[in-house]
Amino acid sequence: MVIKGPRWSQGSxxxxxxxxxxxxxxxxxxxxxxxxxxxxxxxxxxxxWDLIEGSVITTRGSFVAAFGAKVDINVLIAKxxxxxxxxxxxxxxxxxxxQGKVLIHGAGDFVERYLEKEESVLVSTGNxxxxxxxxxxSIQGISGLRKIxxxxxxxFMTKLTGPGRILLQSLKRESNSKK
Numbered sequence: 225m226v227i228k229g230p231r232w233s234q235g236s237x238x239x240x241x242x243x244x245x246x247x248x249x250x251x252x253x254x255x256x257x258x259x260x261x262x263x264x265x266x267x268x269x270x271x272x273w274d275l276i277e278g279s280v281i282t283t284r285g286s287f288v289a290a291f292g293a294k295v296d297i298n299v300l301i302a303k304x305x306x307x308x309x310x311x312x313x314x315x316x317x318x319x320x321x322x323q324g325k326v327l328i329h330g331a332g333d334f335v336e337r338y339l340e341k342e343e344s345v346l347v348s349t350g351n352x353x354x355x356x357x358x359x360x361x362s363i364q365g366i367s368g369l370r371k372i373x374x375x376x377x378x379x380f381m382t383k384l385t386g387p388g389r390i391l392l393q394s395l396k397r398e399s400n401s402k403k
Contacts, residue, residue: 262289264329266397271334272325277389279321279357282328285397286353292324319357328354332395339386347382350396356388 251260264270270288273280281300290297300317320326330353339345339359346364355361364383384390 262327264288266329266331268329268331268393268395269334270327270329271391272327273320273354273391274325275320275322277356279319280326280328280354281357281359281361282318282320282326282354283352284316286328286330286391286393287318287320288327288329290320290324290326292322295320295322295324295326321357328391330391330393331397332393335392335394337390337392339384339388339390341387342385343387344383344385345390347384347390347392348396349380349382351392351394352382352384352390353393354391355384356390358386358388359390360385 262270264285266285275292275295287297298319298321300319334353337345362383362385363380365380
């Protein structure tokens with residue numbers, strides 16, 4: 225096994241803004257029957273996303289690895305300022321596209337949904353791990369003072385509108401300040 229890393233690229237500085245490290249580690253097997261074990265720094269699950277389904281957008285801390293013949297990792301700025309500031313996923317997201325598979329980490333367990341065209345779901349901020357590039361991502365305000373002050377959710381929830389696949393995590397990701 226050959227571990228070449230970290231690799232630097234044009235997107236290195238942008239990856240830092242999306243919560244990832246500045247360099248990517250490149251691992252290549254040089255013999256048969258070699259294995260790599262990947263993990264996250266928080267309990268949860270890792271599942272794969274086949275890019276045959278289309279590009280995936282990952283939230284801060286959800287992207288673990290990508291492998292395949294041709295995989296592109298780009299950093300996106302959230303389409304709407306409100307979603308970026310109050311939607312729980314942050315201003316910078318990662319878009320992974322191409323040919324291959326992506327490993328995605330979810331804190332706790334995953335809840336997977338496929339939304340039909342125009343079908344929407346409201347998600348608690350911080351529980352979104354990843355979603356199809358075809359999903360529309362925005363925020364929606366919470367109404368009612370009792371809900372705002374006693375629900376523990378704050379003022380906004382994330383609104384996802386289909387069509388496409390979404391991966392929700394059952395636990396909110398720990399912030400870096402708690403580690």
